[in-house]
Amino acid sequence: MDNFEKQKAVLQQRISVIEELQRNRTGGQQLLDAIANTVGRTDTLWLTSVDRKGDSLSLNGSAGSIDAVANTSRNLNGLDIFNKWN
Numbered sequence: 001m002d003n004f005e006k007q008k009a010v011l012q013q014r015i016s017v018i019e020e021l022q023r024n025r026t027g028g029q030q031l032l033d034a035i036a037n038t039v040g041r042t043d044t045l046w047l048t049s050v051d052r053k054g055d056s057l058s059l060n061g062s063a064g065s066i067d068a069v070a071n072t073s074r075n076l077n078g079l080d081i082f083n084k085w086n
Contacts, residue, residue: 028052030081031052031057031081032050034076034079034081035047035050035059035076038072038075038076038079039072041075042063042068042071042072043064043068044063044064044065044068045061045062045063045064045068045069045072046061046062046063047059047060047061048060048061048062049061059076
């Protein structure tokens with residue numbers, strides 16, 4: 001039985017690590033989908049790069065007007081996905 005208990009402890013530790021990783025996962029695909037859907041609704045705004053470091057997100061690109069930038073920024077700030085980071 002001692003060998004069984006050791007194997008059980010090792011497996012339980014692995015499960016704990018996997019569960020912790022899943023809890024800390026931040027949904028990169030969901031984030032990209034939200035950005036794409038928001039930016040895609042703006043005809044005069046084009047992203048050239050998206051960079052995420054921790055809780056910081058940097059978007060770089062071009063826009064046909066300052067209104068396009070302001071509207072996109074407002075729409076992105078209103079997305080629920082960003083509330084998950086706080």
